[in-house]
Amino acid sequence: MSYKTGETYHGFTLHRIEELTDIHSTGYHFRHDQSGAELVYLVNADPNKVFSITFRTPPWDNTGLPHILEHSVLCGSRKFPVKEPFVELIKGSLNTFLNAMTYPDKTLYPVASMNPKDFMNLMDVYMDAVLYPQIDKVPEIFYQEGWHYHLEKPEDSLTINGVVYNEMLGAFSTAESVLYRRSKQLLFPDSPYAWESGGAPDEIPQLTYEKFIQFHKTYYHPSNSRIFIYGDGDMDNHLAFLNREYLNHFTAIDPDSDIRVPITFTRTKAAVETYSLPAGENPDGKSYLSLHYGCGQNLSPKESMERSILMHYLMNTPGSPLKNRLRDASLGQDVFGSYESDMLAPYMSLIVKHSSPDKENEFETIVRETLEELRDGGLDRRQLEASLNIAEFKTREGDFGSMPTGLIYNQAMMNSWLYDGDPFAYLKFDTAFKEIRESLKTDRFHTLIDEIFLNNPHTLKLRLDPEPGLSERKIQALSKSLQKRKESMSPDELKSVVENTQKLIKRQNTPDSPEDLATIPSLSREDIQKKARTFPVEEIPWDGGKILTHPAETKGIQYANFYFDLSAVPEELLPVAGLLPDLLGQLSTEKRSYTDLSNDLLFYTGGFSVNTSALLPVQNPDDFLPKLMVSLRYLSTFTDKALDLAGEILTQTRFDEKKRIHDLIREIRSDAEINLVNSGHSFAAGQVNAALKPFGKFEEITNGYDFYTWIADLDTHFEERYDGLKQNLEGLLKTIFRKEGMIPALTSETEDIKTFTKHLKSFESRLNSGALPAQTWKLPLNPPNRGFYTPGDVNYVVFGTYLPEDIMQFSGKYHVLRHILSLDYLWNRVRVQGGAYGAFCTFSRNGRILFSSYRDPKLGKTLETYRMIPDYLSRFDADEQFMTNIIIGTIARQDTPMSVSQEGGMAFIRHLTGLTDEMIQEEREDIVSCSAEDIRKFADILKIAVSQGIHCTFGSEKAVKEEKELFSEIQYALK
DSSP: OOOOOOOOEETTTEEEEEEEETTEHHHHEEEEETOOOEEEEEEESSOOOOOEEEEEOOOOOSSSHHHHHHHHHHOBEEEEEESSSHHHHHHHHEEEEEEEOOOOHHHHEEHHHHHHHHHHHHHHHHHHHHHHTTTTOOOOHHHHHHHEEEEETTOOOOEEOOHHHHHHHHHHSSSHHHHHHHHHHHHHHHGGGGGGOOOOTTTTGGHHHHHHHHHHHHHHGGGGGGEEEEESSSSHHHHHHHHTGGGGGGOOOOOOOOOOOOOOSOOOEEEEEEEOOOOOOOOOOOOOEEEEEOOEEEOOOOHHHHHHHHHHHHHTTTTTTHHHHHHTTTTTEEEEEEEOOSSSEEEEEEEEEEOOOGGGGHHHHHHHHHHHHIIIIIIIIIHHHHHHHHHHHHHHOOOOOTTTTHHHHHHHHHHHHHHSOTTEEEEEEEEHHHHHHHHTTTTHHHHHHIIIIISSOOOOEEEEEEEETTHHHHHHHHHHHHHHHHOOOOOOHHHHHHHHHHHHHHHHOOOOOOHHHHTTTOOGGGGSSSSSSOOOOOEEEEEEEEEEEEEOOOEEEEEEEEEEEOOOSOOHHHHHHHHHHHHTTTTTTTHHHHHHHHHHHHHHSSEEEEEEEEOOOOTTTTOEEEEEEEEEEEEGGGGHHHHHHHHHHHHHOOOOOHHHHHHHHHHHHHHHHHEEEHHHHHHHHHHHHHHHHHHHHHHHHSSHHHHHHHHHHHHTTHHHHHHHHHHHHHHHHHSSSTTTTTTEEEEEOOGGGHHHHHHHHHHHSSSSSSSOOOOOOOOOOSSSSSSESSSOOEEEEEEEOOOOOOHOOOOTTHHHHHHHIIIHHHHIIIIIIHHHHHHEEEETSSSEEEEEEEEESOOOHHHHHHHHHHHHHHHHHHHHHHHHHHHHHHHHTTTTTOHHHHHHHHHHHHHHHHHOOOHHHHHHHHHHHHHHHHHHHHHHHHHHHHHHHHEEEEEHHHHHHHTGOOOOOOSSSOO
16 A cells, blocks of 8 residues: 555555664654644564554652553453453563563553464454553552552551562662662752652652542543554554544644753752662762763754763773773772663663762862863774774674564663654764764864863762662551551551452452453464474584584674583582683783774674583583683674684683782672672572582573672682683683584674684684693582572572483473463462562473472462462363463464574574474474473372472571571571
């Protein structure tokens, strides 16, 4: 069908058509005449179609209105009155993406699918959810997702519970999160950014149900929306559907949702805030020093890219001049910077972690003096161009992992479209990159340094000081406040709170009726692709060994992986082998300084990384292959330079830069400590694995919590241990990077493989020769049932075990079991009823069974929930429609689109571990044939699992110590 500007199609008037060559799409910009909704349709050949509807949602206060509403509208609607349509879609849709996101000034509801029928279903459910939610008819939705006083019996203690409330307790648990949130709020007073859109835990309980409903009525109207559709879909059909089913029933209004950010700073503002440390911890040297700079408003794509490139140049490379100057001054444990761009008024941040107040002036002086030097001629144009090159490489590559490409474009568009600008502006990056490249010949970036940093009154100086016991005092104060609140209640008020709690519990425990479930649009098993995806690998003989290749369309980019054997590393040096990946590419070589090396890597590659891993052979699940993988991506025209750089790093890295190595170690420690609080479930899972299997212990030593404790100890005793560390690192280069045992693997266009093999000989010639004997590792297992407490206020509770093959008998039906437990049993009991942000489980081919919770207010109760799984399974019953939906949802997880580099990585791992296409196809057929009876049969197997399983928790001090009888030992997680 031919579309013309000025014409109206199904109530949508087409205002603009533009060929967007940078993203291989044609853009259509419509306005729906009656409702006032704007819609952009990006037409292209991508089968992974994306739909989203976005609302401007400037927060009114710190109670988390936008965030709680984002959760709540997906809990039942006019056409789909089930308790959680969102979950039902995850269970039974072929979606490739399904979520919702709250930003500081907008709320985004995106879905994606490669199946046209499924895509229409997703669009229907999401439109009904945002425009006709049940929140005004079912207040229990607000109580569950937002907050409520929880009192099951009059004699119980009064508590507060709610999914968002607990999520934000977790989100506010790290000093870094407090710093970023407060910097935004202080930098933009008298604007929506002065409020926390996610909700501050202390203030969420101030939100009333009436204000919650009013927020929806105010902002969730088509006139306040931006609708986005992307891909190879039927545009005429989609426009007709949206008009007929939804938009034609609304009349345009003025939503008065403009984002206004008045800037009134005439000089730098200064502030001091606090964050919590556990009671008794020494606060010395634990302050955060920071400077934050407003970057203007309504930036063009070129202006935003310039700022991003400037921050990368200043702070985010091994040779970054400002970062290195701050590091050299030894101001703190770590220094880092960021550019926050998803706002009308973006800003930059410079941060020193774990410093002291008496270094604040020195921090400011170094920043100013360094920037003045750069402005006045010290700016390294080649280094700046290197930062531009990597930005351009990544933008043109378009490798967004498993994130749908359309969603990335949608998010980029909002930087202009949300603020009534050109919706296509941020999709035309080619012009911006050309203009920036030309500007490198001028003094543009010198001027930019002056404008943003040196002569910018819109600046904030924020210090964050530690306050030991702050969290504990808040918890105690809340407990006393709730006790007083309960004591002040009249008998009728007390009765009302109990009744409301029981009503909520009843709703949570009452299954949706078959009639309501039938309203959720579904597919049939015929909609499932019968054949599993394959990831072909070809072996090319090479110098007595082989090269693995995965041919693919890569836009002229090569993705090279080199797998090196770690079995010759002595056991006592495994932690050092775990450190090595973080140092390679960050230090000077015999040929280049680390600054020159960084520049050349940015010039000639799109990324260089090193990781350790334990590959698990399918046929021998008790064995593991310890590997160090070097990954490199580059344009095929730079194959020689990229492989030359990689070879130089692996064989000629110098470890005599004592201070720089110590700085890197402190940075590794800093990052791990942030992750311990934000992603405790990963560390807890590692501890469980390390208590059960040698490969788990290997992963812990090289990349888990055990590695963190080793790093922390090394940092503390660096001076006396450096000489030995240097010698060990130098020895490991010779031990690990050898021709024998190296497996090269390449994902590229077929015609580019010869280019790779041509230059591989030179790369290989740098490596050492001669096979080394494998070491005998004892790898003593960790103690089970450990409890670790962190500065956070929520818990990550993990329980797991390994079952032998004769008991577990892994098949594709375990994928279905995982889907059922994660989205039915665990979702309802741990998330909905327990208030955790998430809960999930894993069943692996090597016999691993693992259950995890995320940002969980409970601990012992969650463990008990895990132990009750066999009982749930023994009574499990489901009709054909339920099983069909679950099977479809399970298949969707198997078929999640991957980037080209991810597909290549998957192909090589399958090949190296012996996982064949036939096995994957057999598993797929197991999934499709799975029945309710098959699920019930798992009850006996899970009974064995929970009877012998162990657990680990990273959580709040209060929770861990109150349930100390659960643990074999308890310790503070941070060292």
